[in-house]
Amino acid sequence: MKPFDYVRPVTLQQAVAAASQPGAVYLAAGTNLLDLMKGGISRPDSLVDITHLSGLDRIETLGDGSVRIGALVRNADLAHDRDFARRFPAVAEALLSGASAQLRNAATVGGNLLQRTRCAYFYDVASACNKREPGAGCDAHHGDNRLHAVFGWSENCIATHPSDFCVPLVALDAVVEVEGEVGRYDIPLESFHLLPGDTPQRESMLAPGEMIVALRLPPQAAQFATHARYLKVRDRTSYAFAVVSAAAALRIENGTIVEARIGLGGVAAKPWRAREAEATLRGARVEEASFRQAAAAALASAKPSGDNAFKIELARRIVVRALTLAAAGTPERLPALPASPFAAVPGVAAHA
Amino acid sequence: MAYATTLTVNGVTRAIALDDPRVTLLDLLREQLDLTGTKKGCDRGQCGACTVLVDGRRINSCLALAVSHDGAHVVTIEGIAQGDRLHPVQEAFIAHDGLQCGFCTPGQIMSAIGLIEEGQTGDDPERVREGMSGNLCRCGAYQGITEAVLEAQQTLDAKNRREVA
Numbered sequence: 001m002k003p004f005d006y007v008r009p010v011t012l013q014q015a016v017a018a019a020s021q022p023g024a025v026y027l028a029a030g031t032n033l034l035d036l037m038k039g040g041i042s043r044p045d046s047l048v049d050i051t052h053l054s055g056l057d058r059i060e061t062l063g064d065g066s067v068r069i070g071a072l073v074r075n076a077d078l079a080h081d082r083d084f085a086r087r088f089p090a091v092a093e094a095l096l097s098g099a100s101a102q103l104r105n106a107a108t109v110g111g112n113l114l115q116r117t118r119c120a121y122f123y124d125v126a127s128a129c130n131k132r133e134p135g136a137g138c139d140a141h142h143g144d145n146r147l148h149a150v151f152g153w154s155e156n157c158i159a160t161h162p163s164d165f166c167v168p169l170v171a172l173d174a175v176v177e178v179e180g181e182v183g184r185y186d187i188p189l190e191s192f193h194l195l196p197g198d199t200p201q202r203e204s205m206l207a208p209g210e211m212i213v214a215l216r217l218p219p220q221a222a223q224f225a226t227h228a229r230y231l232k233v234r235d236r237t238s239y240a241f242a243v244v245s246a247a248a249a250l251r252i253e254n255g256t257i258v259e260a261r262i263g264l265g266g267v268a269a270k271p272w273r274a275r276e277a278e279a280t281l282r283g284a285r286v287e288e289a290s291f292r293q294a295a296a297a298a299l300a301s302a303k304p305s306g307d308n309a310f311k312i313e314l315a316r317r318i319v320v321r322a323l324t325l326a327a328a329g330t331p332e333r334l335p336a337l338p339a340s341p342f343a344a345v346p347g348v349a350a351h352a
Numbered sequence: 353m354a355y356a357t358t359l360t361v362n363g364v365t366r367a368i369a370l371d372d373p374r375v376t377l378l379d380l381l382r383e384q385l386d387l388t389g390t391k392k393g394c395d396r397g398q399c400g401a402c403t404v405l406v407d408g409r410r411i412n413s414c415l416a417l418a419v420s421h422d423g424a425h426v427v428t429i430e431g432i433a434q435g436d437r438l439h440p441v442q443e444a445f446i447a448h449d450g451l452q453c454g455f456c457t458p459g460q461i462m463s464a465i466g467l468i469e470e471g472q473t474g475d476d477p478e479r480v481r482e483g484m485s486g487n488l489c490r491c492g493a494y495q496g497i498t499e500a501v502l503e504a505q506q507t508l509d510a511k512n513r514r515e516v517a
Binding site: 008034035038039049052076080100103105237239337 | 486
């Protein structure tokens with residue numbers, strides 16, 4: 001690991017000033033950053049440790065009914081917060097389907113958004129990667145790319161964003177609260193992450209030194225609580241990143257879908273909101289034909305980036321199944337295997 | 353420049369001068385405090401051999417910078433027995449053959465203590481397996497590990513009930 005300076009600011013302003021220096025990065029839990037530094041993929045000159053800042057680890061309900069989650073809230077604490085999990089069950093399920101218990105105890109909400117892709121060519125410093133070294137080329141293009149993007153990729157980069165947490169969040173219109181030298185401002189999560197285009201090294205809207213201080217879920221997000229699920233297909237039953245995942249949330253009145261939200265994970269360099277699919281479900285009946293139509297709309301613009309055409313059909317089926325599970329109702333208690341297609345749900349067919 | 357850090361490890365508060373901020377909690381325990389029970393497997397947060405409790409919660413000590421944990425309370429495998437009396441989780445691992453070569457065992461045991469403390473699994477073996485999925489066992493002693501965790505949980509529950517009564 002390259003040597004670095006360690007800075008521990010006491011105030012947010014000190015943190016932003018320190019992290020605005022060239023070569024500086026924020027350190028929260030470090031569960032992704034230290035891994036990247038050990039592998040020589042990230043080589044910062046200084047780490048600005050924000051874990052000792054106060055006030056960033058609260059989950060609070062604001063006056064307008066929205067919920068604000070501090071950037072330093074740990075994944076496990078959010079998922080196991082009873083009130084939060086009751087109001088946003090798909091978010092809790094997504095969190096608990098990610099990483100391991102040890103990592104969830106450490107990893108933070110802000111860090112989850114800013115984690116880097118798990119593309120093997122990004123991680124292997126002997127491989128060409130435009131994200132790691134702009135202009136170097138992309139070895140994933142002709143490499144092992146069965147897990148790569150099917151939406152929004154470019155000739156320069158076909159990597160995916162690995163987060164589970166972000167998938168229901170983007171479906172529920174989460175907002176990212178940012179602190180920077182220009183002051184405090186909001187970015188909708190849907191536009192927070194950038195598609196690769198010609199600059200795959202630019203992954204988010206954050207300017208140098210800017211810090212995520214919180215996430216907010218609007219009051220409407222809790223209206224889906226009784227019909228919200230996250231479903232994630234992975235190469236192992238547990239402790240693996242998504243091959244494809246989907247969050248589905250429904251508002252149902254008198255057997256008709258009033259409003260639907262759908263997010264996809266593991267398919268693009270950002271959590272993918274399927275707005276066209278949502279539109280097909282407005283006013284639709286709660287039945288498989290509606291879900292199939294929505295799934296077709298969700299994947300209409302998908303395009304393989306390599307040996308991964310299977311992910312498009314897989315994603316269609318995952319969308320149908322996630323909608324089927326959401327329509328059946330949020331379970332009283334999360335299944336033993338959160339978000340797993342192998343978790344048996346009484347009354348729901350195993351294959352959509 | 354040295355970074356003055358205070359850590360309470362297995363109940364003993366220590367002032368530690370770190371000469372390099374790159375030192376992980378795992379390397380500090382093993383290389384500077386001679387607590388070699390905590391194992392370095394992958395060193396990348398994938399295997400769970402380095403699991404310790406920090407402020408009562410299980411984490412991977414290989415992905416934690418020691419300097420960032422200034423003020424933390426750390427419990428390692430060396431800190432759980434009371435003299436010659438093993439911790440109930442240690443006893444259960446022996447009773448159920450929850451190990452073969454033993455390399456992953458300190459991490460398994462610390463993870464199991466964390467899992468029982470979290471209180472999310474009940475007596476469901478599937479939930480225990482899921483909750484222990486961050487600890488790999490190359491010998492494949494998973495069956496015994498799951499049985500050991502379930503039994504230790506019962507033992508600790510019964511003990512807690514006795515203490516409350």
